[in-house]
Amino acid sequence: MPGDGPLVLVHGGAWDIPDAVLADHRAGLERALRVGRRAVEAGRAALDVVVEVVAALEDHPAFDAGRGSVLDRDGQPQLDAGVMEGETRRWGAVGNVRGLPNPVRAARALLGADGQARLLVGEGAERFAAERGLPAVSPSALVVPREQDRYDRLRAHPDFGSAAFAGQMDVPRPPAPQGTVGCVVRDGRGRLAAATSTGGAPLTRAGRVGDSPVPGAGFLATPDGAASATGWGEAILTVQLCARVVGALAARPPADAARQSLAELAAAVRWSPEPATAGLLVVGADGRAGWSFSTPRMARAWWRPGQDPEVHV
Numbered sequence: 001m002p003g004d005g006p007l008v009l010v011h012g013g014a015w016d017i018p019d020a021v022l023a024d025h026r027a028g029l030e031r032a033l034r035v036g037r038r039a040v041e042a043g044r045a046a047l048d049v050v051v052e053v054v055a056a057l058e059d060h061p062a063f064d065a066g067r068g069s070v071l072d073r074d075g076q077p078q079l080d081a082g083v084m085e086g087e088t089r090r091w092g093a094v095g096n097v098r099g100l101p102n103p104v105r106a107a108r109a110l111l112g113a114d115g116q117a118r119l120l121v122g123e124g125a126e127r128f129a130a131e132r133g134l135p136a137v138s139p140s141a142l143v144v145p146r147e148q149d150r151y152d153r154l155r156a157h158p159d160f161g162s163a164a165f166a167g168q169m170d171v172p173r174p175p176a177p178q179g180t181v182g183c184v185v186r187d188g189r190g191r192l193a194a195a196t197s198t199g200g201a202p203l204t205r206a207g208r209v210g211d212s213p214v215p216g217a218g219f220l221a222t223p224d225g226a227a228s229a230t231g232w233g234e235a236i237l238t239v240q241l242c243a244r245v246v247g248a249l250a251a252r253p254p255a256d257a258a259r260q261s262l263a264e265l266a267a268a269v270r271w272s273p274e275p276a277t278a279g280l281l282v283v284g285a286d287g288r289a290g291w292s293f294s295t296p297r298m299a300r301a302w303w304r305p306g307q308d309p310e311v312h313v
C-alpha cells in the first residue's frame with residue numbers, strides 16, 4: 001500500500017473464518033474503522049486512535065477480545081492486551097485479566113503510570129484498572145452464547161482435561177486461535193502506534209499468557225514502524241514476530257517484510273503440533289503499509305483520508 005498521510009489499519013484475526021460469520025466480522029471492522037476515522041479527523045494522536053479502535057473491536061462480540069472472547073479450560077475468559085507509541089517507545093500491557101471489558105484501556109493507563117510497571121497480570125492488573133477508574137464487570141458478562149456452546153461441546157469430549165487433549169496428536173486438539181484484534185496507526189503528524197487485544201486460544205490453561213501483551217511479539221511501535229500480530233501465541237513469542245517485521249522494513253517493502261517474517265516463523269518453530277500460522281499488519285515511518293497471513297483468511301480493513309474504507313475477510 002503506498003504511503004503518505006494518516007492511515008488506520010486494523011485486523012480481527014487470521015484463521016479459517018467460516019462463511020457464516022463473515023458479515024459479522026465485516027460489520028465489526030467497519031464500525032472500528034469509523035471510530036478510527038473520527039479520531040484521526042479530530043486530530044488525535046496515533047496512540048489514542050489505536051486505543052479507541054481496539055476498544056471498539058473489544059466491544060464487538062464477533063471477535064476473540066473483550067466481550068466475545070473464547071473460554072479457557074475453567075470456562076472463563078482470560079484476556080491479554082498491549083499498546084505502544086512509536087515516537088516515545090512508551091508501552092503498557094495487561095495479561096490474564098478476567099473482568100475487564102476493555103483491557104486495552106488498562107494497558108493504555110500504564111503508559112501514564114510511574115514507569116515501574118509496564119506489564120501487569122491477573123488480579124494486580126485488575127486492581128490497577130480499578131484505581132484508574134476503569135469499569136470492571138463479572139467475567140460472565142464477557143461470555144457470549146457462541147463461546148459458551150463451544151466450551152460445552154469441548155468439555156463433553158471424553159479426553160477433556162487429560163494429557164492427550166492437552167497436546168498429543170492422536171486425539172482432536174482444541175481449536176486454533178481465532179479472532180484476536182489489533183490496529184496500527186500513522187497519524188497526521190507521522191506518529192505511529194500499535195495495539196493488540198485477545199481472549200487467547202480456546203481451552204488454554206489458567207495462567208497462560210500469550211504473545212499479545214508482549215512488545216516485539218504481539219505488538220510493537222518504534223519510530224521506524226508499527227505492527228500487530230495474531231496467530232499461535234507461543235510460536236509468535238518464540239520468534240518475536242512484530243520485532244522481526246519492523247526490523248525487516250529497513251530492507252523490504254511492508255507486505256514483503258510481513259510475508260518474509262511469516263515464512264521465518266513457520267521455518268523456525270518446529271515444535272508446534274500444527275504449522276505455526278499467523279497474520280501480521282505493519283506500517284512504516286513513511287506511511288507505506290502492508291499485511292500478510294498464512295491462514296486461509298484474515299479479517300482486515302483500512303482507511304486513509306480521501307479514500308473509501310476497505311474491508312476484507
Ligand code: ASP
Pocket residue numbers: 013014064177178179180198199200201209210211212218229230231232233234236
Ligand atoms: N495470538 C493470540 C494468543 O495466542 C491468539 C490469536 O491471535 O488469535 O493469545
